[in-house]
Amino acid sequence: ETGVTQSPTHLIKTRGQQVTLRCSSQSGHNTVSWYQQALGQGPQFIFQYYREEENGRGNFPPRFSGLQFPNYSSELNVNALELDDSALYLCASSKDRLPSSSGNTIYFGEGSWLTVV
């Protein structure tokens, strides 16, 4: 158990629709990152939120957006869904946004499986 919970675990959406995925970070963690993992691939960094502000973004279009709340939980929103958005979406939390030699372990949730049809 990592203390990072995601919902929903599975969902099916139609192309063009919008989806919201949710993540509760581990207690004491102020940083949440989202990753997209397509089938047979490694996870790819979407963006990171630190203290309610976006702190970095990967190579994803603006229709991928997010929020972080005062309790540091987070949402990932994807608009105008495309078939290629079908993937496992992983949330990861950590104590801080910066790399460090120790103490800033990244903990992952079990992910949300999104299928776009």
Add this chain to the structure above:
Amino acid sequence: AQTVTQSQPEMSVQEAETVTLSCTYDTSESNYYLFWYKQPPSRQMILVIRQEAYKQQNATENRFSVNFQKAAKSFSLKISDSQLGDTAMYFCAFMNGGGATNKLIFGTGTLLAVQP
């Protein structure tokens, strides 16, 4: 840009045997961290082991150890006394130590099957 390459899509090992998973990476950074993550069928990424680039000593965690060859940009994972529960997808990952985020760059993974 940093890249991580895992050239073994699948590997198989007998229970109690030793197996080594390969990983190479490319970076111009001098300050970075390398990781091995395990992803079982539950899909949750679990940290197996971490290596700081400035440390010459190879990291070990119980049955798991790494061979970190900085000049060759190689970071292999050795699993000793393999157990059935080690069956999973294993990902090698890179983190830029001087970056503004702690984002991980993952390889494409190696599927390890431990046979009874």
